Amino acid sequence: MNYQQNFIPAVIYARYSSSGQREESIEGQLRECHAYAKKNGFTVVGEYVDKALTGRTDKRPDFQRMLRDSERGVFKAVILWKTDRFARNRYDSAMYKYKLKKNGVRLYYAKESIPDGPEGIILESVMEGYAEYYSENLSQNIKRGNYDSALELKTLGQTVLGLRKGPDGRFEIDPDTAPIVKRIFEEYAAGERGKDIVARLNADGFKTSRGGAFNKGSLRRILQNEKYVGVYKFKDIRVENGIPAIVTRDVFDKCQKLLERHHRAPAAARDTYFLLTAKLFCGKCGEPMTGDGGTSRSGKVYNYYICNGRRRHKCEKDRVGKEWVEELVVGELMRILATDNFIDTVADKVIEYQSRLKDDSVLRALEARQREVERAITNLLAAIEQGIVTPTTKSRLVELEAERERVNQGIAKEIINEPELDRDAIVWFLERFLGGDIKDDAFRAYLIDTFLNAAYLYDDKLILVFNYSGDNNRVTLKATENAVLNQQAPCSVLETCGAPV
16 A cells, blocks of 8 residues: 655744844744644745734735735645734734635644633634624625626626736736636646646746746636636626637637546545644654545555654554544534533633733723813813903814814724624624534534644543643643543543544
């Protein structure tokens, strides 16, 4: 049997601010992130670094470039040194994490097992839920506004390689890039391999519509885009010959058949998603268990988790089937969520955490200044009514009113930046997990990220460690075993009813 490693492609994001940090801190972040990647089965395919830029703003060039690149499907994970390297505003953090999740990308932290304890994770998850609602609502509003323009076959701001926006707002052929599209279709229809086409395009210096290098994902999107045979589509609108065609229907259809045939190739040749990456550990030696797989001589595909210590011939732990252990972990998490009082207890802890976290000193200062300004305006108006008017009265009133406007804007901004969630909203969010589809990969990943800190797999049992609070909340094998032995330990302990087969 031939086995090949399936390491997950990842990128590293590092940042240091201008307050008290030096450029050397970037090197330390990168070094520890690379070590984390090597230990946990990631392949680092890129680095994004913002120097002397604070996390309180999203105006960070490499951070924004990373978000754009996540849409291309080149990487599936972002590794950071600590949680504060990503963002320090909870709302921005939730919005950007939601965007990465939509693109199939997960966050991992080299020096922190969880951000701010379980209550922080759940609160952040609730914020992501609201961010999702806001994003979807905004999207619906934009789509409603675009519908009339779509009836006129307008571009709606879409950027498509080989096409451009004409004077009438509709698509027209771009003479500079249309030959690239035609070349792609013709070479693929002639039987050329996708990776060879991509390599030649990049070697010749061609770029995608976003200005990046070509890859398998961008090539497939081009080959499946009906715009290139003249089809205009938007929601329920479909207009044949609504766009100038770059390739013929015969060539396009031939490419679709080839794409379908290649899609049915053996699964071992495709990327495999391992749900428990950086969460599953060996019960014998404590090393991470990372995804691997291969294909037997009969063509059957095998995917499993293997101890990193076994890879180095330092541990005898047997590999375990991917589907089996993932189903077991997800099933037990769902069972615990459904137990009595679990959701109520967690909601109370989240509310308590939110109260501890909230720093309203700036808001209180602004409110105090608001009262002072209102009193000054009231006193000045009273003086004017009594006929006490001086040359500076009007200018002083204008200054106070302008300051009142600035203070009111500052108060509104503070309230938006630190939204407060009530207990009912948190309970509603947690109860959504109970109705989740445990066969859906996105839901399973969301469940694991929110509640599971680590899973330790032995030969005769599986121990699940839930996220817990504290300054030293990094899970170790010794701490896990002590928790099992000491039933008074302040953490959740679970053992399976039977030994793995």
